[in-house]
Amino acid sequence: VVLASCKKKPKEKVVAKIEGADTPIIIEFGNPLPNLMEGVTASEKDGAVDLTSKITVTHNVDVSKWGVYDVTYKVKSSSGHVTRVDRKAIVGEFANYDNISFKFYPADLRHTFFAAAEKWLLETMTGGIPIQANSGFQMFSDRMQLVLEEYDPIMGFATLYADMNKTDEQVTMDDGNPGQPGKKTYRQAWGSTPKTMMHWLYDDSVSSDLLTLVLDALYDYQFTTGTDYDLLPSMAAELPEPVNPVQLEYNPDLVVSKVWRVKLRDDLKWTFHPNTPNKDNLKQTIDANDFIWTYKEALDQGWFRAISGGGDFFSSTQEIVNAKAYYDARKTPDPSDDIPWDQVGLKAIDDHTLEFHFVNLMSEWNVKYWLASFTMGPIHKELYESLWEGEGENRVNKYGTAPQYTAFNGAFYVDYFETDKMIRLVKNENFHGKDKIKFDGINIAIISDPQMRFQEFLAGKLDVTAVPSTRYPEYKDDPRIKKVPGATTFRLSLNGNGTVEKQKEDAAGPREADGSFVPEPILARPSFKKALYFAIDRYKLAYDIIKTVDPQMYHFTSAYIVDASTFTSFRETPQGVAVGQGFSPDTYGYNEQVAKALWEKALDEVMEDGYYKKGDTIHLTLSIQANSEAMTLLGNYLEEQFEKLFVSEKYNIKVDVEVIPLAFPDNYYAAVLIGAVDMGIGGISGSTLDAASFLEVYCSDNRGGFTMDWGIDTTQPEILVEYQDYVDGQLVTKREFWSFDAIVSALNGTVTVRDGMEVK
Missing domain, CATH: 2.60.40.10 (Immunoglobulins)
Structure with missing residues (x-):
């Protein structure tokens, strides 16, 4: 039958x-x-x-x-x-200019354009929804003698230059026994293991924390007198030198050029792990040829930090002549497309002089700031070339995968590395600045549980710890506790593609979207995005629930500076203050009444288009970082708040939020960065002294490599900017429409603009 x-x-x-x-x-x-x-x-x-x-x-x-x-x-x-x-x-009226740049314009104009860009991000929610700054509290052991007792946005507490009033035999080490007599070992604990010691490939903050300790940079922040500091030569021997400097009519006191030279110290040396193969026969010194060979290999191999990440060779902020063309040509099958290396603007004039050719004009500060990172440092050519394994597509290089396969040039070197357990650093006696370092070593225990890390500190086994949210009320008056203001805004990123068809279009594009994910139509509606913004009680969340973060209604915290010559926080400028108008600044953007009205407006739109029917439940997925107490509390709050507010009697429709904890960095690479989730919590750090360069992470073409929102378009001239500019020597007021992309490019380099839009 x-x-x-x-x-x-x-x-x-x-x-x-x-x-x-x-x-x-x-x-x-x-x-x-x-x-x-x-x-x-x-x-x-x-x-x-x-x-x-x-x-x-x-x-x-x-x-x-x-x-x-x-x-x-x-x-x-x-x-x-x-x-x-x-x-x-x-x-x-629309901006129309050939090769315009605001990079070196007076601070007031740069603040005006930057404010217009951030205001537009909030009005459209193109960059997601800002929620909180990653502030927190740390406690230091009694033996720590800090250079800075209060947190500094650049130097932190300057723990690298701290001292101790007790040596290791007077404290308990990680094995439960006293340490070596006379030694000073800084005892830390991190939540996870660094992924790599290859600095051109790292893409996580934990690896960055380790690399900062074991690799040097051409320029570095150093103390001058007392607690004053400056950005000074480190691997470099002196300040950058301009070649054929240019004088700007609108800023005649500033020296700029497209070509800069950097002279190196003549005492730079590599340090190797005792078990590094053939270490005594490897090249021991570092010169300009090591830098240039590394730069070429980075482009030949397409290493992450060479082609993306903000400090790379392609970004408009410091774009190198022909670097992008050289890289693109190498990817084509026709060898005739290749561009000779000598046409790329990265050169060694002699063994101790580097020369950089930039697409755009650069000031001394721009050059120093770009090179003030271990990222632009060399790797060891001979060691690297000896570490290739496999054939064809299976050919891999082991450089940076273990201490013995890494060459070091920073304040410390890695002596011991055990995944998920312990990392031990030893002071580098070859480091030219070793006399400023008081520590003999650094021990880094890997403990994923923040409560367990805190207990280890209380047991006397650590010199520093973060204070868990649940323990803060108990220790808030402890004299050892110190506030760490956060520079990074954590935001709710949104998949606004709305339809399967749009999701598949993105999957075929350059951002490598998850084409199988089915986005929720309501998240494509601007009114619902704004509803989410106004639904969040940031004050309650920060101070009553998480307790160790700060409320943040803006994309840029007070740590960000648009014009380094003024060293004034953008948030404190008149333009920065004005950004918040219309977004309930007195309540950090919280307004339940507005949120509910916008929710109903969005529902009217999607119901009219037939995306939902009466009685439906709208399911929204929300990814958060696993094993993070603060993120768990945040995820739970958003779930409860959204489900409470977004209920419609008119349509008998409600929202259901599913919180999905994902281990770092999967919460980025397996979720928000590929559009495989409706909403996701994430925070990307930028250059706090060059806020304009960080705007790239919001561009819809993903030019910064970390655009986290989907269904956005930053190419259209929707931003009305009123500003004053010099025309034929006269100060005139202009009122024009610009696109977000055009503003980003004009603030960071040179751009041609037609009908307010960037011409690529």
């Missing part, structure tokens, strides 16, 4: 496609409203059926007033599915 259903076979879903509406409609002020259907078509079944005549267009454009307006195109397919495309129409 065969039982057959009497129900009809479900009708196949046919999705229509609207084309020609993916660019903004530019309307010069004073011109009439153009034909909004010009160039716009619709079809289904791969173009076999033309639906253009069935497109409906709605808009709110008023050509008599400057502004950014919404144009919506809708068409229904033969199966009843509604396709919607939203487009911007902008009325006004």
Whole structure:
């Protein structure tokens, strides 16, 4: 007997496609409203059926007033599915410039453009939803003698230069016994093991923390007198020297050039682990050729830090002549496409002089700041070349995978490395600045549980620890506790693709999206994104729930500086203060009434388009970092708050949030960075003394390598900027529309702008 259903076979879903509406409609002020259907078509079944005549267009454009307006195109397919495309129409005047740069303009203009960019991020929620700054509290043991008793945004507590009033035999080491007599070992504990000691490949903060201790940089922050410090030569012998300097009409006192030379110290040496193969026969000294060979190999191999990450050779902030062209040509199968290495702007003039050729003008500060990182340091050529294994696609290099396969040049070297257990560092006697270092070594225990780390500190086995949120009330008055203000804003990133079709488009693009993920349509609605922003009680979350963070309603904390010449926090400038207007700054962006109204508005839109039906539950996934007490508390709060506020009696629809803990760095690489989750908590750190360079992480083309939001477009000229500029020697007021991308490029380098948009 065969039982057959009497129900009809479900009708196949046919999705229509609207084309020609993916660019903004530019309307010069004073011109009439153009034909909004010009160039716009619709079809289904791969173009076999033309639906253009069935497109409906709605808009709110008023050509008599400057502004950014919404144009919506809708068409229904033969199966009843509604396709919607939203487009911007902008009325006004637009920026049009050839090779313009604001990089060295006066601070007031740079603050104005930076503020306009951040304001737009908040108005559109393009960069996600800022929630909190990664502040916290640390406790130091009684034997620690810190140089800085209060946290400094650049130097921290300067623990690298600290001293101790007790030696190791007077304290308990990690094995439960007293340490070696007369030695001073700084005892720490980290939550996870560094992934690599190869500094051109690292992509996590834990590896960065280790590399900072074992690798030097051309320039470094050093104390001058007392607690004063400056960015001074380290591996370099002197300050950068400009070649053919240029004088700027609008900033005549500033020396800039596109070519800079850096002279190296003549006493730079490598240090090797005792078990490094053939170490006595390896080259012992470091010179300019080591740097340039490393730079070439980095581009040949496509190492992460050479091509992305912000401090790379491609970013507009410090773009190197022909570096991108050289790298791109190497990827093509035709050898004739290759660009000779001598055409790339990275050169060794002699054994102790580096020369950098930049695409854009650079100041002495720009050059020092870029080179003040271990990232731009060399690796050891001979050791690296001896560590290749395998053949073809299986060929790998072991450099940086273990202490014996790494060459060191910093204050310490790695003597012992056991994954998930212990890392031991020993003072590097070859380091040119060794006399400033008081520690004989550093022990780093790997303890994933923050409560256990704290207990080890209380037991006297550590010299420093972070204070867990749950223990803060108990120890908040302890004289050993110190506040660590956070520079990084943690934000709620959003997958705003809205449809499977859009998700698949991104999967075929340069950002490598998860094409199988099904995004929630409501997250594509700007009104719901804003509802999420206003729904968060940041004050309560920071001070009553987590207790060890600070509320943050902006993308940039007070640690960020737009113009290093003023050393003024952007948040303290008039432009920085004005960014918060309209976003409930008195309550850190919290307004339940506004959140609920925006939620209902978003529901009206998605219900009209047929994405949901009455009685539905909207399921939203939220990824957080696992094994983090603060992130767990944050995830639980967002789940409870969103489910409480986002309930509609009108449609009998509610939101259900599923919190997904993922181990670091999977919470980034397996979730938000590939669009495999609806929402995700994450924080990306930027250059605090060069805030404009950090804007790149919000660009929709992922030029900074860490764009965390999806379904965004930063190419359109939606940002109205009013500013003063010199024209023919006269100060005039300009009022123009710019795109976010054009602003980013103008603040960091040189850009050509047409109709307010960046020309690439």
